[in-house]
Amino acid sequence: MNDNLNAKSQQLNIHVLDLCAFLFQDLRFNAEIDIRMGYKTQSILSMPIKDSEGEVIGVAQAVNKVVNRNLPFNEHDEKVFASYLAFCGIGLKNAQLYERSLLENRRSQEQSNVANLIQKIMMHTQSLLQCERCQVMLVDESTKGIFSQVYDLAMDDFDNSETYTREGPAEPRFPIQIGITGHVASTGEPLNILDAYKDSRFDPTADEESGFRTRSILCMPIKNAEGRVVGVSQLINKKDGTSFTKNDENLFEAFAIFCGMGIYNTQMYETTVKASAKKRVALECLSYHVSACPVDTNKLKNAVIPTTTDYRLLEYGFNDAGLDDDDTLKASVRMFVDLDLLDKFRINYETLCRWLLSVKKNYRNVTYHNWRHAFNVAQTMFCCLKKGQLGRYMNDMEVFALIVGCLCHDLDHRGTNNQFQIKAMSPLAELYSTSTMEHHHFDQCIMILSTEGNEILSGLPQEEYENVIGLLECAILSTDLALYFKHRGEFFQLIEGNGMDLDTEEHRDLLRAMLMTASDVSAIAKPWEVQKRVADLIASEFFEQGDLEKTQLKIKPIEMMDRDKKDKLPVMQVNFIDTICLPIYKAMAKLQPDLRPLLDGCQHNRDNWEKLVQQINKAESDPDQRETVKSHS
Incomplete structure (x- = not known):
């Protein structure tokens, strides 16, 4: 105009x-x-x-x-108009960021994530409505029943320049009134509670625990462009002690509208960034890996497969040192045959051979986390299922997922761990914020299973196929030790209290996760000469990562990654056994006595490492023995 x-x-x-x-x-x-x-x-x-x-x-x-x-x-009109335009500015800016997402540099990406967006909107809203606390809770898209992210803000989070001063919250600092926020999330209708203690949905214990006094609450749904509730926001207590008015409701509703628009645009932007990262990872993998050669497939297909006894696959002390790569592939075929997986899952024999070759080729030639490691983990799982009698507690799909999961659990490992990916800000770290490498291993597994000629699951109905994929994902992700530490307490309590009921799906899920860890670290239970050789390989790979951290990232690595600390390997091995290995093998042996050899082997190796620790301690006070200790360690 x-x-x-x-x-x-x-x-x-x-x-x-x-x-x-x-x-x-x-x-x-x-x-x-x-x-x-x-x-x-x-x-x-x-x-x-x-x-x-x-x-x-x-x-x-x-x-x-x-x-x-x-x-x-008048002046009131100016104030209201200014508040709306503040939200407009945020919404317009984020829309522009989304349109330019493929051309934005890293600084722009950092300024357009959901957390920063919400914090800025909360800062404007709290300043405008003058309330003591403000919270935004985003609904978990996968469960719909819980809040996946919570952001909160108090008046003391501002400094004298009215700038937000606290780091972006990862966990709520203030209690969440589930009854109130849950009602708003489920109904999509706002709530203006004048006196919280007179409302039956309010839980006063939250105030008792925090020492905070809740008087009034204004809670509003946050909806996306499709009208679906994606979150809930609530204001607590007006600063002047009054209740929230109709005018407050109107302003807060405007906040919720713009918040929903901003979240939607920003999530779309983040999705684009992740898609770009995923594409880069895929291209990197494709440039490195090659498909299974038809000649190799025919060779394996026509080969005579020795028996389980010939390969000693049912021995907990199995040693692969006498096997060449062809033998490891034949032994893998033997495990599938003895578990009757080809008939049960209608797997074409040539397809199985091609798939095994493809899996092997998708392991990089790193020092430890390579095809040999994956094969040994699968052998331990096979032994536990057959000789350890755990297979009788599992159905066919669970057995299949465990064996395939073991063979695929470290696909495309780069010889560096999750923390290195995060520190190096790799495309993988941008793609997966938790269990970074494990998610990548699973994605590589699905990529191979979906490649023409490698579809060993093609004979399954859709429902069974989806079930197997779900079990396979859980199996591979379970090899993240962070998840092992998260869930093992429950497992140990069930074992110690004799409460493990393997007829229940929940307890079998827990057992499978623990069994993946027990198999993954099973080198610690092998005969001493095998354990010593594997420990040296692991240490070498760790030191290689430490060297990269020093030269590329310019940071000091932790002791187990620091080549200058290699004399502490025996001490670190004892700590590794005590912290991770012995607890899981003790629980497994109590659950199933046939698994006792894993515990005995682990304990024997601990004794040997402990002897080396004592020799090192003695050598520190007796220089003449240092060379002797070095020759043994």
């Missing part, structure tokens, strides 16, 4: 009052528009739209009061 606003007027709040005649006297007003359209402009309220950095990205104006056209816009 007013095309002649110059650049200077866009940086100022223009409050034009009174009648059309007055406007006609203002040289900045273009009266031709009214004359052409037959409209009568009485008063104008015009303000700039600014982004989060204070830069003007647009101008908005309101024309004529609705109730009484003769009345000018």
